[in-house]
Amino acid sequence: MLAKTAHDLSKMAVIYLVDVNNVPVYTQYFDISYIPSTVFFFNGQHMKVDYGSPDHTKFVGSFKTKQDFIDLIEVIYRGAMRGKLIVRSPIDPNNIPKYDLLYQGI
16 A cells, blocks of 8 residues: 555655565664554654554554555654654544554563
8 A cells, every 4th residue: 555655645755665674773673563564754854653552653553544644644744844753643543553562671
């Protein structure tokens, strides 16, 4: 689905798919333990999103609809253009996958 939206979002975003096995440092840094996970950046700055869950660093799971993904990118883009580092998710909470955070070694 992400690749299918690349053309629609070409004025706001570039989409990259990354194999987590090739970048273990970032996999550990962003605590990517569930696949798929989507991390957002704007001009090299990590953008955080409040999904109503404890983890604001990434979207875990697949997007329910193409429109959910497009809406999220638009909100992140507009927030980043205003200098915000965290934005509130426009996605319906029922469309956000639920999972439990596991903190190891704490």
